[in-house]
Amino acid sequence: MPPNAPPASTAGPPWWLILAAIVAILGGLYLYLWLRDAPKPVPVGAPPASSPASGAGPAVPDGVAPPAVPAAEGVPAEQPAPAAAVADGPKYPLPGDSPDAATMPATERSDAPILEALLALATRDAMAQFLNMQDFARRFVVTVDHLPREQIPAQLSAVKRVPGALAIAADGDSMTLQPANFGRYDAFVRFAESLDPKTLVATYLRFYPLLQREYRAMGYPQAHFNDRVVEAIDDMLAAPEVTGPIRLEQPQVHYRFVDPLLEKLSAGRKIMIRIGPAHATRVKALLRAVRAQLVR
Numbered sequence: 284m285p286p287n288a289p290p291a292s293t294a295g296p297p298w299w300l301i302l303a304a305i306v307a308i309l310g311g312l313y314l315y316l317w318l319r320d321a322p323k324p325v326p327v328g329a330p331p332a333s334s335p336a337s338g339a340g341p342a343v344p345d346g347v348a349p350p351a352v353p354a355a356e357g358v359p360a361e362q363p364a365p366a367a368a369v370a371d372g373p374k375y376p377l378p379g380d381s382p383d384a385a386t387m388p389a390t391e392r393s394d395a396p397i398l399e400a401l402l403a404l405a406t407r408d409a410m411a412q413f414l415n416m417q418d419f420a421r422r423f424v425v426t427v428d429h430l431p432r433e434q435i436p437a438q439l440s441a442v443k444r445v446p447g448a449l450a451i452a453a454d455g456d457s458m459t460l461q462p463a464n465f466g467r468y469d470a471f472v473r474f475a476e477s478l479d480p481k482t483l484v485a486t487y488l489r490f491y492p493l494l495q496r497e498y499r500a501m502g503y504p505q506a507h508f509n510d511r512v513v514e515a516i517d518d519m520l521a522a523p524e525v526t527g528p529i530r531l532e533q534p535q536v537h538y539r540f541v542d543p544l545l546e547k548l549s550a551g552r553k554i555m556i557r558i559g560p561a562h563a564t565r566v567k568a569l570l571r572a573v574r575a576q577l578v579r
Contacts, residue, residue: 373507377488378579384492390500393420393493413442413474424497424508430515430551445471449538451531458538460529465559472562475569484576513577515551516570522548522555522563529556 388396397419401410415422422441429435450464491509498508523545530541540546545556555563 375513381488381491387493431518458531468558480572519551522552
């Protein structure tokens with residue numbers, strides 16, 4: 284579905300960049316487990332009302348330009364397009380004015396200003412630890428768009444994989460995810476909690492046209508990226524709580540949840556399960572605070 288709080292201001296580091304540390308970074312948490320350890324747990328809530336599947340390809344080494352993403356990539360013909368893809372106005376209007384799109388840099392020239400803005404938030408070393416900075420605007424949009432789907436394209440992840448091996452206990456053919464695994468996400472959760480929601484949204488409005496332009500270029504010419512951001516947040520907030528052991532299987536290379544209902548959950552909801560209940564509670568509190576700033 285990561286990661287003490289910068290002072291609120293309207294000229295802080297770009298909210299949408301930081302939102303990657305809230306929404307997209309969570310996508311990175313999912314990616315690591317799905318692509319390297321991909322699991323499948325025990326009884327727990329129903330699958331999302333709508334989670335169109337999408338294919339996930341192999342990761343691309345840093346410094347290599349990612350392949351182009353076809354319009355509406357990975358959305359099966361029988362599945363509906365994102366709710367944001369409507370001809371009328373946005374479902375969730377921006378909570379304030381955003382700058383003219385003409386003031387935004389071209390996507391292919393946006394990495395340098397993004398990096399400069401992020402340096403006001405974290406050190407270069409910290410960003411190197413968490414983020415894939417090449418083609419970052421596009422990576423962020425793709426990651427957010429795919430959070431409500433079943434998978435996220437690994438080669439376009441906005442964040443780097445979580446270090447460490449998946450902690451499991453094996454008893455014959457039975458495998459169970461161990462609580463020790465949740466500790467792998469401590470740094471991401473602490474990072475996410477250090478972000479001030481009001482500052483995030485204020486700077487988000489300042490850079491929104493760049494994200495909106497990239498989102499429409501993906502194949503949603505009448506869609507509103509802000510709608511998709513709220514949808515992704517709501518989907519993760521609806522993640523079920525697992526009260527029993529999380530059982531896994533490994534049919535091939537990757538682990539999967541044994542419970543078919545859990546395995547069919549969206550990428551965002553799986554994130555909330557895999558980071559552990561204590562982390563999920565803290566992340567959900569942050570997501571609610573961000574949503575309150577976005578939807579008024």
